[in-house]
Amino acid sequence: MRRRLPLSLHLGAALTLLLVAMALLSLLWTPYPAEQVRVIARLKPPSAAHWLGTDHFGRDVLSMIMVGARNSLAVGAAAVGLGLLGGVPLGLLAAALGRWGDEVVARLGDLVFAFPAVLTAILLTAVLGAGAVNVVLALALFNAAVLARVTRGAALAVWRRPFVGAALALGRGPLSATLVHVLPNIAGIVVVQATVLFAVAIVNEAALSYLGLGIQPPSPSWGRMLGDAQTYLFTAPLQAVFPGVAIALSVMGLTMLGDGLRDWLDPRHRSSGVM
């Protein structure tokens, strides 16, 4: 029997695919070079030549949005990827070690959570200098803490289940039990969490770029486009609309994808279904 996929999964996947497609397309083609400055044609409203108009230096907004999508995705993917690499093993380790090992990981997590991700990123860029790499590092640190906590919680629940005890009794070591029994059973939860963190990373990157700490010019960034548009709110309000919509749709898409995945992968849901 096939289960119906949740609507949010459809919508979320569609929006996310659109985002990814736009980013990939920008590698091969954009209507104009995204960094091409033409002051004489600045702040033009949408037209046949410039579908989304031009910005305050006469750059093509559509091209900038496309390359911006690529930059957003790259930062998000790196921040979440590094977070997964750091957080999941830590969480698994904490769950497997128990006691003091568990305690250490939990307290380290608390330390990271004491500062909001954006604040950590501002702190880090203030010390190390602004730029995409430092933003990725800051967001990855936060993501690793979140993922470690989520992984630990989920893994602990699996460890208490009888089949893990049985495996251990049959002579399986903790490492082997973690890889064979625990990891596959928490993969769904981790994937859902990673998707949501991806959306958070995009918003945070936009926030940092808006403050001038993230992706540096000339490379376009949605957040910086918003920041630049702020001074034109009275004279050219459309400047703020397109990057704003791009951020909103991407975050909405990824969040819905995460929600949909959660509904779909939920073990309770699963037990009532095919399994």
Place this chain on the structure above:
Amino acid sequence: MSTAKQRFTLAAAAATFASLALAATSLTATAQPRTDLVVGMALEPPHLDPTAGAAGAIKEVTYANLFEPLLRVDADGKLIPGLAERWTVSDDGLTYRFTLRPNAKFHDGTAADSADVKFTLDRARAADSVNAQKAYFAPISKIETPDPQTVVVTLSRPDGLFLFHMASGDAAIVAPESAATNKQKPVGTGPFRFDRWVAGDRVVLDRNPDYDGVKPKLDRVTFRFISDPAAQVAALKAGDIDAFTLFSTYEALPEFRNDPKFTVTVGSTEGETILSTNNARKPFDDVRVRRAMAHAIDRKTLIDGVLYGNGVAIGSHFPPHREGYVDLTGLYPYDPAKAKALLAEAGYPNGFDTTLRLPPPPYARRGGELVAAMLAEVGIRAKIEPVEWAAWLEKTFKGKDYDLTMIAHTEPLDIDIYARPDYYFNYKSERFNALNDELNRTQDPAKRNALYGEEQKVLAEDAVNGFLFMLPSVTVQKAGLTGMWVNRPIQANDVTGVSWK
């Protein structure tokens, strides 16, 4: 019923009468010109002691309004009497004699006499001085006070700009009793005195009733600090601000120009905006590379893109509105092909990578982005690095650890910075230093102007920095306000001559 009706009619009549009376009073009120003023500024001063900080905002609140130097600079850049009502200079240019206003008083009631002047100058040139322009006071060798109204200053070497420097906010005269607390509660000798400071919002000054000079027409001046460009425009439109000075949201100017409720003036500042270049660092130690950059930058596009056309191009470190100016803007016309050829000749046929550090003002952040795009076209790949002021001052200005940066040098007549041995450009030229020494020995205005011209040519030939444009002084004000400065010959918002029609 009828009584109620009568009462109602009566009440209505009374109300009509009252509103008529009110209308009449408000009519007389509008006939009377306003005597208060709200000035908008982008930046809030960190404190209010002009003798202890480089931030322009300090002087923009206090200069001429609250504090007075010995001399003042007027709206046209000329020297006029300040606390000193007259002065003489000896023929050898070494002895300056200032005569103070006889009845000058500080706002706390104590007399402003020669002892206060000596205290101020000694404090500014002391070893532990925190004055932002200590160099202004360095030539002083001796200060004598023969009587309470006379100050005689002797210099160790001639300094053609000494009087000019003594007219700057950094040379404001302060009293020993209040010098330590001026940062929070400034006590000066000016026509306005400090009322209050609401941190993050405004500084309020009111008229000094005991002022011994020409009394200002205004009795209350509020300086409001609004950094957000959109909020600046909104505050002006809502009528909360009467005049916004050094307005930098240039894209909003057409709107204000088309609105009869506002007047827009565009004047000059002393802010030579330049692409500062580390002349000691490779590859910028090669004049061909610096000339290539000069050819690669299209000043017209830059002025259009950053200032929306409200600015003048420069070809050296000197403002076009001053005497002695030489137009050198044609020396390196925009020519990317020539720039590439020069780079190839210097050994960089494929260009090179470098870093362009940008402080916070919009002219630098926006301008830097455009300059980087122009440099990229000839193969110079400049990585943009935005920094805060503190970091900029520390690393770039003091530490001289940078490749390129973009900044407006707003001190008036500051071409002598190119002769300073440890200035952050790392520029060393015997030719320029010789000219500058001669300039310091010269009093004759015509000869001085000729020397200024020579200095400009040397800097342009050496393409020391990218000479870009003059920062404009844009003021958006309500129609009916008169006396606001159009130009900005010195960092100041002198409102002593402002009034409402």
